[in-house]
Amino acid sequence: MLDVRRLRLLRELKIRGTLAGVAEALAYSPSAVSQQLSLLEKEAGVELLQKVGRRVQLTPQAEILVAHTTHLLDRLEVAEAEVAASVTTVSGTVRVAVFQSAAHAVIPQALTLLADEFPELRVEITEREPEAGLFEVSARDFDLVIAEQYPGHTRAHLPDLDRVNLATDALRFAVPRRNVGRLTAATLQDAAAVPWVMEPLGTASRQWATQLCRSAGFEPDVRFETADLVAHIRLIQSGNAVGILPDLVWAGQKPTVRLRALPDNPHRTVFTAARRSSAGRPGVLAVRDALSRAVALVALSPAVIAGT
Secondary structure, eight states: OOOHHHHHHHHHHHHHOSHHHHHHHHTOOHHHHHHHHHHHHHHHTSOOEEEETTEEEEOHHHHHHHHHHHHHHHHHHHHHHHHHHTSSSOOEEEEEEEOHHHHHHTHHHHHHHHHHHOTTEEEEEEEOOHHHHHHHHHTTSOSEEEEEEOTTOOOOOOTTBOOEEEEEEEEEEEEOSSOBTTBOOOSGGGGGGSEEEEOOTTSHHHHHHHHHHHHTTOOOEEEEEOSOHHHHHHHHHTTSOBEEEEGGGGTTSOOSSEEEOOTTOOEEEEEEEEBTTTTTOHHHHHHHHHHHHHHHHHOOOHHHHHTO
């Protein structure tokens, strides 16, 4: 009989690529991972790993076992979800990966709703960039991710994950409330010669914002680079930069910078994703419902935007 725990280690190696990556993800030592995989080879009676340079590579027989292991783990999660759904109390732990602006905007309100309605449910929140969060839900590091998608930007398809839209979030050009020094840009076209704040290279928001500026005829002068949107607000508010901010970042409060419409009124989509095999867990369903209600509670009113 093949050991499920060892099979999971083999699957983790397929996902993460190195023994060190598996060890870090599962809090093992690399030598312990290697030892368990050697035992799995003896159980299977075939070679599972081949050394290629300093790395190891899965054999065709190992790939067969990984495919079956994925199916087996999915079925176990479905069984757990059905057992959990058969009782009346929503309990257990739901691990959620969330990007920063969503964490500021909707997580506090959602946690308040969950604490009131499901006191036995433990919800753990960890900040992750959307790409990392989606991968880690697929890898079973998290149960749910809040992610985002920008106009014209596609994400890698992960067939084991579902997707439920949470909000459609307007993106606006943000400038200081009062002109400070050179920062006199009133529209995107005026912002060719002023400092910008943007998220780090490689993020979907940075790629989209850069392309937007290029479409307006200029390369943005990015002086400040940070994933912290609170820092974006502070830099814009103080007159040191301009930028692009999503409405959700204000969490229902009055904006502290001046917001201008962008060409074609672009929006990003905020969504949640869970493994299809565990999406029916009562805890996951409860968290998704609370997030949906929290978005409705913090949504900006038209009057607030009009007043900026």
